[in-house]
Amino acid sequence: MEERLKKVIASVFEVNENTVTNKTKLKDLYTYDSLRLINFISALEEEFDLSIDYEDIKDLNSFDQIMAIVKKS
DSSP, rough: HHHHHHHHHHHHHTTTGGGGTTTTGGGGGGTHHHHHHHHHHHHHHHHHOOOOOOOTTTTTBHHHHHHHHHHHH
């Protein structure tokens, strides 16, 4: 599951997958912006077949937080 998440992050934010770790924070990615965040949410929902609650969107900050949201959904 972690590898799938790394691939989604790397793909949406157009960064090398090897640079994505469990310490990665989305806002630290040089390509981060609001449009990519929306695309990322859509890609997460598609990849993991889930629906992210509006309240969880504010917690999409770091790899670990995103993983927790994916696991609970």
